[in-house]
Amino acid sequence: MSIVKLRRLLRLLIITNYSNRRIAVIVSVSPNTVKFYRKKLMARTISVEQLNKVNDSQLKSLFIQSTKHSSEKRAPDWSFIHQLMQQKHQTLIQLWEEYRSISPDDAYSYSQFTHYYRRYCKSIDVSMRQYYQPGEICFVDFAGKRIPWFDKETLEEQWAEIYVGVLGYSQLIFAVAVRSQKLEDWLEAHQKMLAFYGGVPQVIVPDNLKSAVTTPGRFPDINHSYHELSEHYGFTIEPARVRRPQDKSLAEIGVLLVTRWITVVLKRRKFFSIAEINQAMIVLLEQLNRRAFKRYEGNRESRFEECEKGKLNPLPTEPLEIGRWIHHQHVTRDYHIYVLGHAYSVPYELINQYVDVKVCQSKVEIHFEHTLIAVHIRSFAKGGATTENSHRPKNHQVYAQQSKEHFIQWAQSIGESALALVIAQFENKPDFSINGCRASNQLQKLAKQYGNARFESACGCAVKIKSMTVSSVRSILQCHLDESSHKELPVQIQLPLHHNVRGAEYYFNGGQVNE
Numbered sequence: 001m002s003i004v005k006l007r008r009l010l011r012l013l014i015i016t017n018y019s020n021r022r023i024a025v026i027v028s029v030s031p032n033t034v035k036f037y038r039k040k041l042m043a044r045t046i047s048v049e050q051l052n053k054v055n056d057s058q059l060k061s062l063f064i065q066s067t068k069h070s071s072e073k074r075a076p077d078w079s080f081i082h083q084l085m086q087q088k089h090q091t092l093i094q095l096w097e098e099y100r101s102i103s104p105d106d107a108y109s110y111s112q113f114t115h116y117y118r119r120y121c122k123s124i125d126v127s128m129r130q131y132y133q134p135g136e137i138c139f140v141d142f143a144g145k146r147i148p149w150f151d152k153e154t155l156e157e158q159w160a161e162i163y164v165g166v167l168g169y170s171q172l173i174f175a176v177a178v179r180s181q182k183l184e185d186w187l188e189a190h191q192k193m194l195a196f197y198g199g200v201p202q203v204i205v206p207d208n209l210k211s212a213v214t215t216p217g218r219f220p221d222i223n224h225s226y227h228e229l230s231e232h233y234g235f236t237i238e239p240a241r242v243r244r245p246q247d248k249s250l251a252e253i254g255v256l257l258v259t260r261w262i263t264v265v266l267k268r269r270k271f272f273s274i275a276e277i278n279q280a281m282i283v284l285l286e287q288l289n290r291r292a293f294k295r296y297e298g299n300r301e302s303r304f305e306e307c308e309k310g311k312l313n314p315l316p317t318e319p320l321e322i323g324r325w326i327h328h329q330h331v332t333r334d335y336h337i338y339v340l341g342h343a344y345s346v347p348y349e350l351i352n353q354y355v356d357v358k359v360c361q362s363k364v365e366i367h368f369e370h371t372l373i374a375v376h377i378r379s380f381a382k383g384g385a386t387t388e389n390s391h392r393p394k395n396h397q398v399y400a401q402q403s404k405e406h407f408i409q410w411a412q413s414i415g416e417s418a419l420a421l422v423i424a425q426f427e428n429k430p431d432f433s434i435n436g437c438r439a440s441n442q443l444q445k446l447a448k449q450y451g452n453a454r455f456e457s458a459c460g461c462a463v464k465i466k467s468m469t470v471s472s473v474r475s476i477l478q479c480h481l482d483e484s485s486h487k488e489l490p491v492q493i494q495l496p497l498h499h500n501v502r503g504a505e506y507y508f509n510g511g512q513v514n515e
Helices: 003-015 020-027 031-043 048-053 056-063 078-085 092-102 110-123 183-197 224-233 245-266 274-289 300-311 394-400 404-412 416-425 434-450 452-464 470-478 504-508
Strands: 137-142 147-150 157-167 173-178 203-205 213-215 323-330 336-339 342-345 354-360 363-368 371-377
Touching (some): 003 020, 003 031, 003 048, 003 056, 003 224, 078 092, 078 110, 137 183, 137 245, 147 274, 157 183, 157 245, 173 183, 173 274, 183 224, 224 323, 245 274, 274 300, 323 336, 336 354, 404 416, 404 434, 416 434, 416 452, 434 470, 452 470
Parallel strands (some): 137 203
Antiparallel strands (some): 137 157, 147 157, 157 173, 323 354, 336 342, 354 363, 363 371
């Protein structure tokens, strides 16, 4: 069993009183597995808060032990078998022998065959009327009919999807217009619905659209972002079976009523934004919820206020920031991962590991083994990189700090001559020039080798002779010219006048004496 399923199973065992079989269907495991972990959980006292703080490795060590799984059996075509069973004198054992003769190794035993056939018959049996407790369940779906609206700038016609929610007990209806059926709009519509109700039901039953169910079927795989929303608000997701509208009959009724009393009315009007549509829906939605029931007293709104509102679980203090999950992202040698064309850093210790990423509208969260390890401001620059300096190794941090600003701050702590030398290395060059940084780095080494005082003096000599290079400063220090510059040089006295002394004019005239 995967670690995600284990977390869902333990969470349901802690916060609900569901039976083993019901939890098994929700989590897609066997009832015996639920029973096994229920016993383990009774031996350990753990809360939901502790469960969220425990990482994957710790959770595995606490609850998972290696077991041998039996090979999968070959499932027959139950609809075809059921069709054959309608014939007179047809027996189930004869059909089983025929099914087993094809490949005995991967065939069900006769007891398994009869068990699954009976379960199939129950699934196609007639529906019974369902009764729901206050605050127990809510059905959600998108309406088939959409409302048109026009872009103000291009006047291009677009279509708004209508999200509908219906509470099981009071049948209070919620409706909102969104741009699409994509994940972000789907999750945002849920948040608006729960805010409208002022509380959270125990169970929400969606259809099998991609935003809710990644892989539909007998054991559906819930979208990770949708599952995160359910954990944050504290409700359980139970998707309706594929092509089984009776599983969400109230949602079908709610969609029908919204289409008749809201969508049809608003389609006669012209809108220029989604916000205008939602503003117009408020009044119509209130009128719909206040329409009197035909078979008993009251209406949806009064029934909700009197009996169901107080039974809903409270809303969390802060809404969940909606984001799309991207799983199993490899950390490259440069301790970055690539998300939607942009690179984000992670701690370098996770090189060659795999992390999960949550992409929100304004930030990017990076998780490792169910633990948040990094948060970056989201960047939409394709091909760019966002790097946190603390994620680098120590030697990389030192090298990354090398820039004109860094070296200028260092030179200012030594003196004006050292500052002039550093500025000269970046003259007519960008602040992150490789050559400028290398030269300034060599100057730092000279200052460390000879001391700041001699280094400042040597830089002063280099400034005087207007040779502000690293080689000049190194030569001055090696030859101790910086020390001799502080001594007073002897002043040559004027020579006495003498007829044997030739002046400058003699050499200027080519050795001829002017008379």
